[in-house]
Amino acid sequence: MTQATKEYIELSLPNVEMVDTSDATIIHGVHPFMHSFVEGLAIKHPEWKFEGRDFRNALTQGGQAKAYVWRSFEVYANKEALGKIGYEHSYGRRKDMYVIRNQRIFNTLKRGSSISTSDLKKAIKQVDKVFYTPTSKEILDQNIEDVKGVVNRLNTKKSSTIRNTQRTTEDYIMGYIRNNLNDVLQTIPDTSVQDRIVEYYTLKDEIAILDGVYELLHTTKGHKIVQRGSTYYEAVGEGVKELTNDDLPSHMKHKLGILKLVEDGQAVKDIGFRHSEDMFVLFGEQ
Helix, strand or coil: CCCECCCCECCCCCCEECCCCCCCCCEEEECHHHHHHHHHHHHHCCCEEEEEEEEEEEECHHHCCEEEEEEEEEEEECCEEEEEEEEEEECCCCEEEEEEECHHHHHHCCCCCCEEECCHHHHHHHHHHHCCCCCHHHHHHHHHHHHHHHHHHHHHHHHHHHHHHHHHHHHHHHHHHHHCHHHHHHCCCCHHHHHHHHHHHHHHHHHHHHHHHHHHHCCCCCEEEEEECCEEEEEECCEEEEEECCCCCHHHHHHHHHHCCCCCCEEECCCEEEEECCEEEECCCC
């Protein structure tokens, strides 16, 4: 005996399958809006198979047992996927809509991936129009797209792996070259390549020094000093410490002396950075 409630209608046809049948006590039904759509197509095309794909829970009439209300179906012919039918509520139109989608529809639309209508006859007619066994061209095109996806995913995965390996390998190689620079340079006959290697490590060292200066400027480490005449003003926390030349510790005098010999914007390893003739950043603890 077929059961029907305002939430579902049972549908028993040999080519309509509600796939989750693990619990025999559960009643399976089709959403009332979808019932005529699925039934009409299943009777018209007995060679097609309809497999339920989306359901929500409900109760049978009187709340006696649990029910699954199926809302969408995959459609197959000889195990070939023809497409998917379902429904959705259009709040703009204030009505339920039959939704039809497959790769053929997706390929022809400029926007979206499905077509919809609230008219049952139009929905069935549209399914008849676009649900048929893929042509050899469509099969080939779809398989090419599938291969593209697989190759792209493999490429992304392997590229990520090689980047990680490359970083580790490069760190080792570059570290080895740095530690054995003179020996490595002697094995390279092209002097222009030798010059580029030396330039590379020189720049790496300069960047490391600048990174250190940047850290000093954003922490309380080191010494940030402005000179005005014979007076030096050092940033100390939120305050300022005033020093004369006689007050300067010897290590600070030494570093300031070196920085006063270099050009503006130049950093010196273990010494500091000269911003201008009267602004200096020194390495070392306060």
